């Protein structure tokens with residue numbers, strides 16, 4: 732069987748991309764990384780991809796007349812790459828709901844909160860300010876609704892007394908690096924799909940809640 736062809740979009744340092752590369756290299760993730768794209772020329776993710784021999788591209792939002800024009804070109808590049816699946820790994824732009832439609836069911840995002848809590852930005856700060864006892868990260872199918880698509884799996888961590896935003900983000904990141912490859916592996920093994928509009932199907936069975944990351948594995 733041919734390996735899943737995966738494209739990644741990232742705006743920042745790219746540690747989640749690095750986790751995918753490491754899992755692939757360790758033989759734990761049967762994928763080919765075919766393209767990494769960014770909206771930021773200086774994104775660390777581009778450097779990591781280049782070092783790993785993965786083709787890259789940058790699109791500068793300022794070079795486009797509108798947000799929609801940017802997204803049309805973005806998805807043209809992704810289509811052209813022949814990717815089966817698109818992973819948003821710290822891609823910090825809102826995508827046009829119409830333009831992304833053909834990718835619904837083939838596009839996942841990692842978000843640093845226990846969705847549906849804290850969509851959008853500053854999730855760690857908001858969890859701390861709310862006095863939450865727990866925080867976490869979610870991987871979800873991307874739909875037109877920002878951070879609103881069906882959640883596939885979550886990693887949950889406790890908030891410790893004295894945690895600040897940075898400590899919390901850093902501690903969570905370690906679990907993100909397990910969560911994202913674990914979900915992508917289910918897709919690569921053809922075990923996971925989206926039954927539109929919002930039902931996650933695992934091994935042929937509709938799920939009624941996210942999988943949980945425990946000891947590096949996804950469980951009920």
Ligand code: GAR
Nearest residue numbers: 743744745746747748821841842843
């Ligand atoms: C990660 O924490 C990811 O969950 C978050 O950006 C960070 C990227 O880190 N994504 C979002 O906030 C998306 N809304 P990385 O560049 O080191 O992978």
